[in-house]
Amino acid sequence: MPEVNADALRRNLRRYAFTVPWNLFLLTAGSLLVAFSIKSVAAPHGLLAGGVSGFALLGYYAVPKIDTSIWYFALNVPIIVLGLKMVSRRFVLYSLYGMAATSVFIGWIDYVLPLDDPWLAVIACGVTLGAGIGVALRSMGSTGGSDILAVIMREKLGMPIGRFEFLFNVVVFAAGFATMKLEVVLYSLAMNFLVSWVTDACLSMFSERRMALVISSRPDAVVQAVLHRLGRGATLLQARGGWSGEPRQVVMTVLNNIELKRLEELVYEIDPGAFLIMGSGFSVLGQGFAERKAY
Numbered sequence: 005m006p007e008v009n010a011d012a013l014r015r016n017l018r019r020y021a022f023t024v025p026w027n028l029f030l031l032t033a034g035s036l037l038v039a040f041s042i043k044s045v046a047a048p049h050g051l052l053a054g055g056v057s058g059f060a061l062l063g064y065y066a067v068p069k070i071d072t073s074i075w076y077f078a079l080n081v082p083i084i085v086l087g088l089k090m091v092s093r094r095f096v097l098y099s100l101y102g103m104a105a106t107s108v109f110i111g112w113i114d115y116v117l118p119l120d121d122p123w124l125a126v127i128a129c130g131v132t133l134g135a136g137i138g139v140a141l142r143s144m145g146s147t148g149g150s151d152i153l154a155v156i157m158r159e160k161l162g163m164p165i166g167r168f169e170f171l172f173n174v175v176v177f178a179a180g181f182a183t184m185k186l187e188v189v190l191y192s193l194a195m196n197f198l199v200s201w202v203t204d205a206c207l208s209m210f211s212e213r214r215m216a217l218v219i220s221s222r223p224d225a226v227v228q229a230v231l232h233r234l235g236r237g238a239t240l241l242q243a244r245g246g247w248s249g250e251p252r253q254v255v256m257t258v259l260n261n262i263e264l265k266r267l268e269e270l271v272y273e274i275d276p277g278a279f280l281i282m283g284s285g286f287s288v289l290g291q292g293f294a295e296r297k298a299y
Contacts, residue, residue: 027098027143027144028098028101030140030142030143031098031101031102031105031140031143031147032105033136033139034135034136034138034139034140034143035102035105035106035109035136035140036105036109036136037132037133037136038057038106038109038133038136038147039108039109039112039113039136040109040113040115040132040136041053041128041129041132041133041136042057042060042061042072042076042110042133043072043109043110043113043114043115044113044115044116045117045128045129046129046195047061047072048116048117049119049125050065050184051125051126051129051191052180052184052189052192053133053195053196054150054172054177054199055149055150055151055169055172055173055176056076056079056080056148056149056150057076058173058176058177058180059075059079059176060072060075060079061075062176062179062180063075063079065183065184066183071110071111072110073108073110073111074111076106076107076110076149077104077107079149080107080148080149083148083149083152083153084096084099084103084148084152086152087099087152087155087156090156090160091152091155094144095144095145095152095155096145096152098144098146099147099152100145100148101145102145102146102147102148103147103149106147106148123191125191126191127198129195130194130197130198130199130202131198131202133199133202134199134200134201134203134205134206135202135203135206137199137203137206138202138203138204138206138207139206141206141207142206142207150168150169150173154168154169169200173196177189177192177193213258213260214259214260214264214282214283215257215258215282215283216255216257216258216259216264216267216280216281216282216283217241217256217280217281218254218255218257218271218278218279219243219254219280219281220271220275220277220278221275221277222274222275223240223252223253223254223255225274225275226255226270226271226274226275226278227240227255229270229271229274230257230267230270233270234257234263234266234270236257236258236259236263238255238256238257239255239256239257240255241253241254241256242254264282267280268280268282
């Protein structure tokens with residue numbers, strides 16, 4: 005009974021992840037973090053963020069009378085129109101909310117993080133901005149800007165989002181080199197490397213899966229343990245020993261990080277002479293794991 009309830013709970017949580025309230029919550033939280041990093045850290049310390057927010061900061065540095073929020077909103081309007089035509093109405097509506105929330109938060113926040121050391125400002129802005137982008141991208145939308153363009157390029161040309169973001173930021177920092185001090189641009193480059201790392205960490209925190217291959221003399225017992233004690237699926241692969249030439253059955257299963265140690269204990273409890281291979285970094289779509297996120 006507990007296993008059935010656990011499976012039902014997992015299914016309900018996965019369904020809830022596609023609901024409007026949850027997506028709006030993620031976009032609101034992400035927008036608040038992005039706005040805080042830009043208004044409270046990046047702008048007061050003269051740092052340059054990547055993406056459209058970077059162009060918004062460049063506009064603010066050039067014309068301080070126009071607030072960063074106005075620059076951000078104005079630059080996003082044509083991108084939203086382009087996304088409406090080339091992606092989907094749902095994605096654009098969510099992104100429009102994220103863009104509007106970010107603009108409102110940027111205009112609303114007037115707190116400046118009191119940091120004198122520029123490296124502390126780099127770390128604070130990098131972590132906060134990366135977390136905000138990562139949280140927002142876990143929804144069905146984004147905070148607007150280059151994220152929309154990246155999705156368009158992936159959907160139409162198959163270009164990875166990370167590659168497009170890198171190329172877009174090359175243009176941003178080229179403009180920064182032309183108008184800002186070299187020292188500030190180099191600090192900003194370091195900050196954006198941190199932003200990229202934190203964003204990837206947020207996106208993979210709850211979605212990374214591990215594949216395990218078990219070569220054992222008791223494959224059926226291992227399969228039963230995976231099915232009934234871990235509550236996961238398993239597949240038997242037909243293989244042949246490279247040295248002996250003998251036919252073997254290899255158990256393949258996919259788990260999360262918490263279940264990996266339990267699998268190890270179960271396998272060696274069943275067969276102390278088993279051979280266990282565990283891989284990391286897999287993103288798994290399908291029953292029991294994540295569903296495909298269609299924009």
